Amino acid sequence: MTTLLGWLAGLGLAAGLAMGFGVAPREVTQGNVQRIMYVHVPAVWVAYLAFTVGLVASIAYLARRRPGVDRLAHAACEVGTVFLGVNIVTGAIWGKPTWGTWWTWDARLTSVAVVFVMFLAYLLLRGAIEDRERGARYAAVLGIVAALNIPLVHFSVYWWRTLHQPPSLLKPGASTIPPVILTALLVNFVALALLGAYFVARRARVLAAEEEALA
């Protein structure tokens, strides 16, 4: 099953690259540097998908206390953090030619950075507790708090950046994205999501093997 996921992910990545470089046109305002978006944006979608899985798994673990569910939560949160890292770094690389600086405290970069640090702390907690069962319980609670905090982070940071604008602006105005670009984004999202699922499956397997090795 895991191997199948891996192969599907590989196929997806190939398709994604084809879409991003072959099919998608040169963007009107930004030029070809915009193609970074095809990995930058899907990465954060995959990360947040992973954290949602982590949230559900954490709640499920607290309800039923099945170790496999805890391993899923751990793996999902870790993989999500990795994909957030990809998003942040590609965001900086995209920002340098377009904005002239590696980092700006704009709403998206900042909120992603905060979520990244939150889940780094999650991984730190996991590493700091030796007792497996207690670690699972505590991490589940932290995973729930962190995941539920994500929308709060996003809103607060977004309002912080759009100073003195009417608070009715809940979301950035829906920009009209050309369908072909949207399709390329979606294909890359599916590809990265498959890769993420593959990573989660393998990571959970490693965690299970680690526990086996201690038994």
Add this chain to the structure above:
Amino acid sequence: MMPDHWGFVAAAYAVTAIILGGYWRMLVRKERELATLGTGTRVRTEAGVGTDPTSRTRQPSETGHPRPEPGSRPPLP
């Protein structure tokens, strides 16, 4: 019109490949280590059963998590 900055595009995809590839390599490496570790201890315990005066009968853990043996835990990465 903006210049194309293909260097940055390449850098972004390269860094992504490094991060995701690096994570994948880490997973593969850990799995390999744990596989050899597993076979190693299995051989050891087969030889040691019955002759080890400190061996205790292990009771199944209530929570399903294996109980960590003091001192036998490899350091967490």
Add this chain to the structure above:
Amino acid sequence: MAWKDLVIERRSKETLNALLFFSLALLFVFQFALGPDRERLASVLPGLLWLGFILSGVLGLGRAFLVERENDCWEALLLTPGDKSAIYLGKLVSSLALMAVVEALVLGLFVVFFDVDFAPALPGLALVIGLGTVGIAAVGTLFAAMTAQVRARELLFPVLLLPVLVPVLLGTVEATEALLLREPLAAVSHWLKLLVAADVVYLTVGLLTFDVILEG
């Protein structure tokens, strides 16, 4: 629970004193770090205020379970029959009381040392400070219990708490800034709603999961 509350408060005199001196020291640090420029100070005042509140909060909350830990009462806490969320509420209320005292004092110090006039904005400010403090204490109490028995607790506790508190920090600072600029409360209603939402989330999770933390 009220009894436990009072006992904790009487014991926490040492924490209270330490926090007061810490706030005073922080004030001096702010002044020296930012120099004599009045304008610059005035513009960052809301941020400084909440930096002071949050840092004091982190220090104070980090010690929330210190008494139980040092006197080997932790096991007693774990064995308490009944709903452990009552312990959460008790700790929360005592932490709130502690933080309220420190905050009131910090406000006073700001008035004296930075020549700030909080009076016109005070009702709105009290609301913002109240909402923010509840948020800080709600998560802080939960995380304090979580890190109480962990090896690197002095490091892990702030590392866990501060990123999670970013929305509360942003909401309170922005709202405070607006209120100090004599804007009406309605102008910051979105921030207030955010703070309320955050408080509800943190309190709910805290109440529901505190039992889990105290399982062992």
